[in-house]
Amino acid sequence: MKCRRCGAQASIKLTHHRTAFCTTCFNIYFKKQVERAIKHYKMFGHSENILLAASGGKDSMVLWDVLLQLGYNVTAFHIDLGIGRYSVESRQVVEKFGKETSTRVVIYDLKKESGITLPDIKKVSRKPACALCGTVKRYIINRLTQEQGFPVVVTGHNLSDESTFLLMNTIQWNVEYLSRQVPYLPGNPPYFVRRAKPLYRLLDEEVALYAALNGVPFVGDECPLASGATQLAYKKLLTEWDEKVPGIRHQFYFNFLRVRDELFENDKEFSTNMTNDKVSSHVEAENLRQCDRCGGPTSLEKICSFCLLLDRAKKGKRHKVAKLP
């Protein structure tokens, strides 16, 4: 098989695109997909300070590499969640890559800042670890962007992730989640900055391949707290499915994006209203108030859900986290 771009011997076959590339042209293709994503949604420009949420996994590390190569102005932000060896290695990978690429790296050490770790939080809640981690990360990222004035946060979510979430939300026909299932959220200043997912056109396999071909370092292990997570099962299902029907993840996600506005016409304002407490509900800006504890925006009555989690984890008491209204 020949490379679609240059006609040389192809070494990489992309069944979902029914095409093949040599390694050089695969890299060009990969970066073009990222550029196309950024331009399509006007995610950010070259003059902006972009905050990259760098977990140390393959997606955020590859995104970091590509954004630098495309000439963007990146600051990497890593949250050390205190999940044993996994967190130690993740932090090391991020710090090392920061030095190698002369990128500014900001570290938030959860244990140092708040006295607790994500496993401490998990102990006092019945919620899935991934949901708790989401609450913690959203909170900390929101605070950092406000304190340090970053206009946009980018995350490494790729097409495999997005189609997985889409499938999960579609099975439940969770209209609120579906309405926000987009690669770019325009933000809700002054509460929340823009959020972008420049890898949304690329699959897990492609990101892993890019990392391998370009020597991008990353922590390959799955987070130990995520083991058994529903989303991993759904992702596996979609990947197997794509082997039978190549391109099914693309079809599913891009067809959705095509009709999304039509389906959720009345719900467009959803996208700009995310609080620290929940991404699942529509919250008008006028319904936001300040958390009594941290001063951050919240839709809850007294203290925000991050501060609630911290409180419980510090007391070490396992009881059900109050249901969000």
Next chain:
Amino acid sequence: MKCRRCGAQASIKLTHHRTAFCTTCFNIYFKKQVERAIKHYKMFGHSENILLAASGGKDSMVLWDVLLQLGYNVTAFHIDLGIGRYSVESRQVVEKFGKETSTRVVIYDLKKESGITLPDIKKVSRKPACALCGTVKRYIINRLTQEQGFPVVVTGHNLSDESTFLLMNTIQWNVEYLSRQVPYLPGNPPYFVRRAKPLYRLLDEEVALYAALNGVPFVGDECPLASGATQLAYKKLLTEWDEKVPGIRHQFYFNFLRVRDELFENDKEFSTNMTNDKVSSHVEAENLRQCDRCGGPTSLEKICSFCLLLDRAKKGKRHKVAKLP
């Protein structure tokens, strides 16, 4: 395990409902699901003449049996499509069950009435056989209901079928099809009568079990023209999936029904506007005209798609069927 209803030894386990029944109570459960479907949508009453589309497969035969047991007034309608031995056996099963149950049976012999068979039609079209069969059946059923004054047509589509179609339409995010993905269509008199799917709460496995337990005769073979059909692949996928996540088909379909009105609020009128030519597009009643050939309602310019298919099949020429506008 004990029967949920009577506490006796259970012999039938329904994993998707996390329950079990003895055979007697399974039959009660099964019929209750059909009654619940009929009542929920007010599909039809005991005084109405119901036209049952009886292919001879397990679903239509079981539906026939249950509707008689529930005291409904059923006429069975069978279309002999001329698909070799498969059609011969299907017709025999329907005619025999009609005699056994003293049900009036109406047979439409496609070869005798029009000179051609479904395999003749398939030869001159690139469309999937199942799509062509749908066009033919819709046309003939519509004509019969108009000529003989049946107010409602019932078909044996079950939950496995409906969730399969839903998945196919969701992957494509085909909003028009999705908007009509319901167990009951209220009709568009005088053009089209009501259509109902009273088995929409029951899975393939349950219908097959009911047939086996009650000795309902049916043709077990898949239609030979359907082999390799996309919908069979999707159905298999969903069935395998349900083994991993019991109840996923129920969740998916019933969650969809719950939010359907909300999603397609502006498209409610879709459901009442189906022509012989297409179920895929919104066709206002005022856009319908009479087919020059058969006089039936059509949205096409001169002759309806059924007459077009017949014309081509008679000429025996294979060329692409004109794209519907």
